[in-house]
Amino acid sequence: MREKVRVAVLGASGYTGAETLRWLLGHPAVEVVGATAHKHAGKRLAELWPQFHGHELVLTAEPPAADVYFLCLPHGEATRLAPTLAAECVIDLSGDHRLPADQHRRHYGFERPGPPWVYGLPELGPERLLGADRIANPGCFATALSLALLPLAGKMSGRVAAVGVTGSTGSGATPTDTTHHPVRAENLRAYKVLGHQHVPEVENAIGGIRLDFVPMSGPFRRGILVTYTLPAVPASLWEGFYQHNPLVRVLRAPPEVLHVVGSARADIGVIEGDGVTVVQCAIDNLCRGAATQAVANLNLRMGWPMQLGLDRIGAVP
Numbered sequence: 160m161r162e163k164v165r166v167a168v169l170g171a172s173g174y175t176g177a178e179t180l181r182w183l184l185g186h187p188a189v190e191v192v193g194a195t196a197h198k199h200a201g202k203r204l205a206e207l208w209p210q211f212h213g214h215e216l217v218l219t220a221e222p223p224a225a226d227v228y229f230l231c232l233p234h235g236e237a238t239r240l241a242p243t244l245a246a247e248c249v250i251d252l253s254g255d256h257r258l259p260a261d262q263h264r265r266h267y268g269f270e271r272p273g274p275p276w277v278y279g280l281p282e283l284g285p286e287r288l289l290g291a292d293r294i295a296n297p298g299c300f301a302t303a304l305s306l307a308l309l310p311l312a313g314k315m316s317g318r319v320a321a322v323g324v325t326g327s328t329g330s331g332a333t334p335t336d337t338t339h340h341p342v343r344a345e346n347l348r349a350y351k352v353l354g355h356q357h358v359p360e361v362e363n364a365i366g367g368i369r370l371d372f373v374p375m376s377g378p379f380r381r382g383i384l385v386t387y388t389l390p391a392v393p394a395s396l397w398e399g400f401y402q403h404n405p406l407v408r409v410l411r412a413p414p415e416v417l418h419v420v421g422s423a424r425a426d427i428g429v430i431e432g433d434g435v436t437v438v439q440c441a442i443d444n445l446c447r448g449a450a451t452q453a454v455a456n457l458n459l460r461m462g463w464p465m466q467l468g469l470d471r472i473g474a475v476p
């Protein structure tokens with residue numbers, strides 16, 4: 160193994176950036192050389208996030224020199240910044256580099272120059288990530304929706320429907336009219352019905368399907384639970400597909416958000432019924448839906464085990 164890889168997190172004052180730092184600071188093969196912020200630039204990391212007490216990192220306005228950058232920035236900022244970064248690898252957690260140009264324009268409302276980057280869902284084939292210099296980390300809903308359906312790729316086609324609920328950290332650190340605590344806590348509402356920007360990611364990943372998706376914002380902080388009701392398919396298909404995957408667990412019971420919060424794991428539950436199969440996937444939106452998936456992508460890019468630095472036990476209630 161080479162000397163430690165120098166990594167930097169851009170946007171570490173935000174939720175995905177801080178979570179990415181949390182994992183990278185405990186990773187055995189990387190050295191965190193810096194982190195940036197925008198309005199919080201100049202602050203000590205531990206001043207902003209007391210969870211990092213004991214770490215002396217100061218958030219800078221400009222990126223430090225690094226081998227690998229993690230972009231944890233609002234949509235559009237990654238597009239602006241990426242061409243200025245000279246690095247072995249850039250991993251973008253925003254939606255800026257996930258979709259082909261026409262889909263990107265339709266869902267994000269601006270032109271993104273150049274082709275999409277390597278789509279960083281490890282389960283689509285780790286060999287695609289080996290040596291990749293630009294990686295687009297999947298969206299959080301897209302990750303859960305794709306993991307639940309991937310064993311059926313090439314085995315089904317046509318329309319498929321899903322519902323999903325996400326926690327409030329999915330909307331980032333800045334409150335808006337629909338994400339502010341008083342209107343979110345003790346409430347449940349659907350949003351972007353049949354129009355969520357993660358849908359084309361799933362359709363592209365699975366191939367041959369059209370996804371009708373109803374996303375909902377739930378009254379909890381972390382986690383995503385998505386549900387498909389499908390024609391009868393044996394649960395053994397999911398068990399076989401994921402049997403060697405260290406970051407996916409398959410159950411014959413409903414998975415729970417609480418069991419994956421703070422962990423890199425996705426839990427998939429498959430319930431066989433009479434002529435019907437219900438498939439659910441639970442992830443932590445900030446971990447498998449963002450930070451730990453980005454770290455898994457770095458691991459595979461470097462030729463390291465996918466779960467290196469990621470096999471921590473999640474939070475208990």
Ligand SMILES: NC(=O)c1ccc[n+]([C@@H]2O[C@H](COP(=O)([O-])OP(=O)(O)OC[C@H]3O[C@@H](n4cnc5c(N)ncnc54)[C@H](OP(=O)(O)O)[C@@H]3O)[C@@H](O)[C@H]2O)c1
Binds near residue numbers: 328332
């Ligand atoms: N939240 C999730 O569950 C999740 C999951 C997967 C992917 N994502 C994607 O990851 C990205 C970050 O999401 P987040 O939830 O972490 O957002 P966030 O909490 O709002 O954090 C945004 C970060 O970007 C910085 N920033 C804001 N405006 C900037 C600008 N003009 N130039 C440079 N930096 C700027 C902020 O710095 P200051 O605070 O110092 O201004 C902050 O560090 C988004 O594209 C999001 O769609 C989010």
